[in-house]
Amino acid sequence: MTESTPISKLPVAIIGSGPVGLAAAAHVIARRMEPLVFEAGATPATAVSAWGHIGLFSPWKYNIDQAARALLELTGWVEPAGDYLPTGAELVAKYLAPLAATPQLSNAIRTQTQVIAVSRVGKDRTRTPGREDTPFLLRTQNERGEILDHVVRAVIDASGTWGTPNPLGQAGLPANGENEAREAGLVTSPLPDVLGRDRAHFADRHTLVVGAGHSAANTLLALGELREAEPSTRISWAIRGTDPADVYGGGDQDGLPARGALGTRLRHLVEAGRIEVHTSVTITGLGITDRSATSADNIGQDLTGSDTASKLTVTGITPAGAVSIDVDRLVPTTGFRPDLSFLREIRLDLDPIVEAPTGLGPLIDPEHHSCGTVAPHGARLLAHPETDFYIAGMKSYGRAPTFLMATGYEQVRSIVAAIAGDQEAAERVELVLPETGVCSADIGSSCDTPSVATVTADSSGCCEPAPAVEAAEPESCCGEAGQPVSIGIPTGLEHGRSAHQEAQ
Ligand SMILES: Cc1cc2nc3c(=O)[nH]c(=O)nc-3n(C[C@H](O)[C@H](O)[C@H](O)COP(=O)(O)OP(=O)(O)OC[C@H]3O[C@@H](n4cnc5c(N)ncnc54)[C@H](O)[C@@H]3O)c2cc1C
Numbered sequence: 001m002t003e004s005t006p007i008s009k010l011p012v013a014i015i016g017s018g019p020v021g022l023a024a025a026a027h028v029i030a031r032r033m034e035p036l037v038f039e040a041g042a043t044p045a046t047a048v049s050a051w052g053h054i055g056l057f058s059p060w061k062y063n064i065d066q067a068a069r070a071l072l073e074l075t076g077w078v079e080p081a082g083d084y085l086p087t088g089a090e091l092v093a094k095y096l097a098p099l100a101a102t103p104q105l106s107n108a109i110r111t112q113t114q115v116i117a118v119s120r121v122g123k124d125r126t127r128t129p130g131r132e133d134t135p136f137l138l139r140t141q142n143e144r145g146e147i148l149d150h151v152v153r154a155v156i157d158a159s160g161t162w163g164t165p166n167p168l169g170q171a172g173l174p175a176n177g178e179n180e181a182r183e184a185g186l187v188t189s190p191l192p193d194v195l196g197r198d199r200a201h202f203a204d205r206h207t208l209v210v211g212a213g214h215s216a217a218n219t220l221l222a223l224g225e226l227r228e229a230e231p232s233t234r235i236s237w238a239i240r241g242t243d244p245a246d247v248y249g250g251g252d253q254d255g256l257p258a259r260g261a262l263g264t265r266l267r268h269l270v271e272a273g274r275i276e277v278h279t280s281v282t283i284t285g286l287g288i289t290d291r292s293a294t295s296a297d298n299i300g301q302d303l304t305g306s307d308t309a310s311k312l313t314v315t316g317i318t319p320a321g322a323v324s325i326d327v328d329r330l331v332p333t334t335g336f337r338p339d340l341s342f343l344r345e346i347r348l349d350l351d352p353i354v355e356a357p358t359g360l361g362p363l364i365d366p367e368h369h370s371c372g373t374v375a376p377h378g379a380r381l382l383a384h385p386e387t388d389f390y391i392a393g394m395k396s397y398g399r400a401p402t403f404l405m406a407t408g409y410e411q412v413r414s415i416v417a418a419i420a421g422d423q424e425a426a427e428r429v430e431l432v433l434p435e436t437g438v439c440s441a442d443i444g445s446s447c448d449t450p451s452v453a454t455v456t457a458d459s460s461g462c463c464e465p466a467p468a469v470e471a472a473e474p475e476s477c478c479g480e481a482g483q484p485v486s487i488g489i490p491t492g493l494e495h496g497r498s499a500h501q502e503a504q
Contacts, residue, residue, distance in 0.1 A: 010153035011036035011108075012419060013138050015115045017044040019091070020393030020408035021158035022099050023065035027416035029104050030067045036152060037105070038140055040114035040163070044100035045092045047162035052089030053193040058405065059083050064095060065409040071102045112143035118155055118389070119345035132387045154388035154419045156412065157343070161336035161394050165190050168210055168283050168332055176285040184288055186312045187330045190215060194222035201329055202226055206234035208314055208325055210283065211333030212247050217266050219331050224269045236325055237270075238278040238316070244270060278316075278323060285315040289326070338395045347385040355398035357382050357391065364400035376407060376431040378414020390415045406431060 012028045014021045017039040025035035039046060056063065061082030069079070072095075080086065080094050100109055117139040123131055138150045168187070169175030181187045192198040207223055209216050220237055227233040237244070248263030269275045290311045314325045338355055340348070351361020359381040363374045382390050392411045397403040410431035417425035 005151070007133065007135050007153050010034075010135055010151060012154045012156065012416070013038065013115075013136065013150065013152040015118075015138075015155065015157045016040075016047075016159035016393070016395075017096075017100060017109055017111075018047055018158060018160050018393060019045065019063070019065070019096060019405050020160075020412055021156070022096060022105070023068050023409045024156045024158055024392060024412035024416060025105055025108060026065060026067035026071050026099070027413055028419075030070065031416055031420040031422075033153075033416075033420060035105070035108045036150065037109040038113045038115050038138070039109060039111045040159075042112055042143075043097075044109060044111065045096040047160050048088045048096065049092050050162065050189060051191045052087060052092060053196050054088050054191060056086055056088065056091060059085050060095075062404075062406045063091060065412075067413070068095075068099050071104055072099055075102055110140070110142075113140045114142075115139070115159070115342055116141050116147070117342050117345065118157070121151060125345045125347060136389070155390070156415060157389075157391045157395060158393040158408075158412070159339065159395055161338050161397075164337050164339045165332055166334040166337055166399075168286070168330075168334060170282045170284070175283045177288070178286050181286040181288060181312055181330070186288065186328075187286070187332055190331070190333055190336075191219065192329075192331060194219060194226055199226065202233065203230040204232040205328035206236065206326070207329045207331060208236045208238060208327040209331045209333060210238045211335075212239040212241055212244075213333055213335070214247075214262065215333035216331075217247055217262055219333060220269065220275060221262070221265055224265075224274055227274060234276075234327075235269075235274060236276045236278065236327060238281040238283065238314070238325070240281065242280050244277050244279065278318070278325065280318045280320075281316045281323060282318070283314060283316045285313075286330070287313040287315070289313050335399065335401060336394075337399045338391075346389055348391075349384045351398065354400045356396060356400060357384065360396065361398065361400075364397055364402055366400050366402075374402075374407070376410045376429050378411055378429070379418035379426045380414075382411060382415065383418075388419055 011034040012024075014024045014028070014035055014037045017025075017037050021037060021039075022044065025037050028035040041047070041049075043049065059082060060080045063086070064079065072079075075098070077098055080090075086094065099105060115138055117137075119125075119137045119139075120127070120131060120134045121137045123134055135151045135153055136155050138152055138155065139147060140150065141147050166172065167174040168178055178187070188198070188201065192201065194202050202223060203226060209219050209223070216237070216239075220235060223233065223235045227235065239247070245267070248267045249260045266275075270277055288311060312327050312330060314327060314330060316323045316325075340350075340355065349358045350356065351358050351365075353367070354361045354365050356364060360374065360377065379390065382392065382396060384390070390411075392415055393408040394403045396408075396411060410429070413430060414426045414428075417423075
């Protein structure tokens with residue numbers, strides 16, 4: 001493909017091969033266009049694989065895109081039982097990896113290829129004449145450092161937010177030394193596999209969990225379980241708020257019983273002294289105290305018997321004065337934000353608060369919504385001033401944590417229809433959401449994860465409500481889930497953070 005190829009013959013570029021990026025590619029194929037998918041990681045769905053030990057809260061029947069299903073059915077693929085709650089690893093093994101391996105998609109996916117810039121051929125952001133009819137230019141860098149430019153007719157950015165967690169310092173900024181601590185692997189991923197793959201990094205060591213959401217709660221509970229087997233394991237927990245009880249929910253009286261149960265278990269661990277709580281903490285610095293004992297490279301390796309000296313000194317301020325905590329690992333559970341850095345030359349229209357497309361932002365702002373059910377939406381709501389450029393999937397929600405895969409599938413169905421010029425299909429809404437909203441049913445998740453109820457047309461399924469805190473019984477029709485979890489910042493508060501602050 002060159003710059004002289006007619007624009008309609010150029011491929012549609014898709015950034016990211018997560019569930020939404022791969023679904024977008026399947027829709028592009030269904031529309032007889034050519035997809036070109038770029039994936040920064042070594043394998044398709046790298047981000048989902050990173051949290052593969054986590055159990056999904058939505059069962060299979062809501063996790064499979066219709067165009068993707070059509071491609072898979074041509075291969076003799078057997079669709080998993082609809083009511084089973086898969087883990088992230090199962091989502092990859094039984095759906096995303098086979099999808100990426102279909103003959104139609106396998107040649108279209110470039111792994112270990114990071115998109116580092118998006119622009120228009122020959123036109124920077126300020127050039128307007130003829131812009132709409134000018135192909136896009138995508139610049140990529142592969143694992144060997146080679147930089148390549150690609151000319152494409154449209155761009156769907158489905159690169160997620162997993163790679164850009166919120167910083168630990170105050171005011172949305174990194175604390176002093178935070179970047180170095182992350183590079184050294186002392187600040188882990190937001191959801192490490194404490195009881196599995198990453199166990200050696202936590203067993204008999206001292207871990208500080210930062211954050212007051214349900215991801216924090218889940219990691220603390222996993223660490224508590226690890227401590228039962230490895231009694232020298234130490235657990236500390238730092239929160240910005242004054243009282244960890246805010247995270248416990250209402251216990252037995254909680255409107256969402258599973259959330260209450262999770263909170264109750266956490267409360268017991270704290271009250272038993274197994275978790276040391278630091279309240280009202282603003283983290284100001286992270287200092288590496290022993291560089292020799294660890295590096296980012298050893299994540300996932302067997303560290304049995306290796307040095308267990310504290311490696312990280314976390315400093316902060318509290319109303320009572322300065323605080324300093326020596327730990328081996330820090331688990332950040334402070335939410336995610338979109339990476340907009342490679343979109344500098346693209347004309348974006350983003351909500352100034354959550355960094356989602358302007359029309360979508362107010363519908364999902366965590367300051368005002370805890371579980372705001374956003375109506376299914378497509379190309380129109382997601383459009384930017386840059387014709388044929390879209391942000392879809394998790395990244396389309398910006399800093400808001402309530403994204404649902406099924407919503408992403410509907411987004412890309414509509415977006416691809418719009419790119420193909422089928423405005424009628426682009427405007428149509430094909431995803432049916434119940435009117436109940438995500439707060440109205442207990443699916444065993446916090447409000448900061450979207451609920452199965454959002455996409456449940458009938459409420460008779462055996463997985464509803466699904467247990468969030470305990471893994472489903474193996475003999476149940478929901479199957480055995482991994483560690484259930486809720487994601488993102490603590491918006492498990494009715495009417496969002498602002499209402500919660502007012503109540504306090
Ligand atoms: C722990 C957890 C549990 C969840 N459970 C559910 C659930 O049960 N049900 C549900 O509906 N939703 C769930 N979600 C929310 C959401 O559906 C998932 O995060 C989903 O993976 C989002 O899909 P995505 O394709 O938008 O992004 P991702 O899955 O994050 O995929 C983005 C991909 O883009 C790649 N990438 C990033 N930057 C670049 C770049 N510059 N160039 C090239 N490639 C790049 C990444 O490596 C990644 O593979 C969960 C999320 C988390 C974190």
